[in-house]
Amino acid sequence: MTTLRHGDRSQAVRSMQKNLKSHGANLRVDGAYGDATENAVRAYQLKVGLVVDGVAGSKTQLSLAGGDCSKLLKNVDLVNAAKRLDVPLASVYAVNEVESVGKGFLDNGKPVILFERHVMYRQLKAPRHDADDPSELQRHADQLAATNPALVNPKPGGYAGGTVEHQRLSSARLIDDTAALESASWGAFQIMGFHWQRLGYASVHDFVAAVSTSESIQFDAFVRFIETDPALYKALKARKWTVFAKLYNGPDYKRNLYDIKLQRAFERHADCDCGQAVAA
Incomplete structure (x- = not known):
C-alpha cells in the first residue's frame, strides 16, 4: 500500500478523498493532496484515535x-509519552516517525522481528549462572557456529525479512529458547530481546508476550528504552538530534541522515497540537 502525503497527485489520492468524504469530510475530490486534504486526514486520524x-x-x-x-x-x-518523558509532543512525534519501521506486525498478525545470528552467538557463550564454565560455553558456541552458521555466527547477516525471520527464530529456539528470543529485535522500534531485564520485564518470554499484543505496548517498551538510557534521554530532552541518532542508530546514522530526519520531523510537528488537548 503506497503512502500518500502532501504534494501527491494521483488516482489513489482521489480514491482516498472519496473515502474521507464518506466519513464526513467536507472535501473536494480532485486527486491533489493539498492543505485541505492533509487537514481532513488529520481530522480523521484524530477522530479514530490514530497518530x-x-x-x-x-x-x-x-x-x-x-x-x-x-x-x-x-x-x-x-x-x-510526551508527558511521561517531559518533552514536547513534537519530539515524540519525531522519534516515532524516524525510528519506527512503520508497523509493528506482519500481515499474518505476528510481530515484526529481525533475528540476529551474531547476537545468538554472543548470548550462547555468555555465562548465566555461577556454575557455568566460560570456556565450555565458548566451545559450544563455536561448535554451533560451525554446524549452523545461518543461526549462530560471530558475524551479522543471513537476514531473510518478513515471515521468514520467524522461521529462523523458530529454528534457533530449538537450539536455545531463551538465547534465541533475546537475539531478535521486536516490533516497530526493533527493541532487542536481551534488553528485557533493563526494561523491567520478568523474563524475555514476558517481554515477547507483551510486545506481541499491540503497537502501543511496543511503543511503551521504546519509551522504557529511552528512560533507562541516561545519555539517550538527555539528548532527547535537549533535542540534540545528532547525539540521539548516534546513540540509537549507531555509526551509520550519518549515512542514513537520521539526525537530519529527526530535526525536520520535529520542525514539521512543532506547530501542531496533534490532538493533545482532546487526548488529555
Missing part, C-alpha cells in the same frame, strides 16, 4: 477501508 500526522499511510488507509486497527499505535500513546 495525527496528516500522512495517509497503510494504517490510515486500513482504517478508512474499515479494517481492524485494534493493534495499532494510538495518538494518546504519544501524548502520554
Whole structure:
C-alpha cells in the first residue's frame, strides 16, 4: 500500500478523498493532496484515535477501508509519552516517525522481528549462572557456529525479512529458547530481546508476550528504552538530534541522515497540537 502525503497527485489520492468524504469530510475530490486534504486526514486520524500526522499511510488507509486497527499505535500513546518523558509532543512525534519501521506486525498478525545470528552467538557463550564454565560455553558456541552458521555466527547477516525471520527464530529456539528470543529485535522500534531485564520485564518470554499484543505496548517498551538510557534521554530532552541518532542508530546514522530526519520531523510537528488537548 503506497503512502500518500502532501504534494501527491494521483488516482489513489482521489480514491482516498472519496473515502474521507464518506466519513464526513467536507472535501473536494480532485486527486491533489493539498492543505485541505492533509487537514481532513488529520481530522480523521484524530477522530479514530490514530497518530495525527496528516500522512495517509497503510494504517490510515486500513482504517478508512474499515479494517481492524485494534493493534495499532494510538495518538494518546504519544501524548502520554510526551508527558511521561517531559518533552514536547513534537519530539515524540519525531522519534516515532524516524525510528519506527512503520508497523509493528506482519500481515499474518505476528510481530515484526529481525533475528540476529551474531547476537545468538554472543548470548550462547555468555555465562548465566555461577556454575557455568566460560570456556565450555565458548566451545559450544563455536561448535554451533560451525554446524549452523545461518543461526549462530560471530558475524551479522543471513537476514531473510518478513515471515521468514520467524522461521529462523523458530529454528534457533530449538537450539536455545531463551538465547534465541533475546537475539531478535521486536516490533516497530526493533527493541532487542536481551534488553528485557533493563526494561523491567520478568523474563524475555514476558517481554515477547507483551510486545506481541499491540503497537502501543511496543511503543511503551521504546519509551522504557529511552528512560533507562541516561545519555539517550538527555539528548532527547535537549533535542540534540545528532547525539540521539548516534546513540540509537549507531555509526551509520550519518549515512542514513537520521539526525537530519529527526530535526525536520520535529520542525514539521512543532506547530501542531496533534490532538493533545482532546487526548488529555
